[in-house]
Amino acid sequence: MNLKRFLKQFVIDPNSSEGLRMRAEVMRETGDKEQDPQQKEKSYLYAEVLVAVAEENWPVWKNKEFIRENLRPK
Numbered sequence: 001m002n003l004k005r006f007l008k009q010f011v012i013d014p015n016s017s018e019g020l021r022m023r024a025e026v027m028r029e030t031g032d033k034e035q036d037p038q039q040k041e042k043s044y045l046y047a048e049v050l051v052a053v054a055e056e057n058w059p060v061w062k063n064k065e066f067i068r069e070n071l072r073p074k
Contacts, residue, residue, distance in 0.1 A: 015064040020054035023047075046071070 005022055012019045024047040031043030049071065053063055 017054040024050040
């Protein structure tokens with residue numbers, strides 16, 4: 001893990017736009033390490049959605065609400 005990113009995680013809200021971009025970066029790195037092609041694809045797709053949500057520049061509460069409603073298993 002990148003030390004600079006690790007330290008930024010303590011300061012930045014994970015549901016802010018910058019936090020979502022960092023989470024997407026971690027998901028891509030996780031996908032690179034996966035052996036299962038389906039799991040690899042899932043990681044990349046999840047990361048793409050997080051980046052798309054981050055680009056909307058919504059407030060933290062709206063990002064959190066969107067993720068809860070659309071990305072969490074029911």
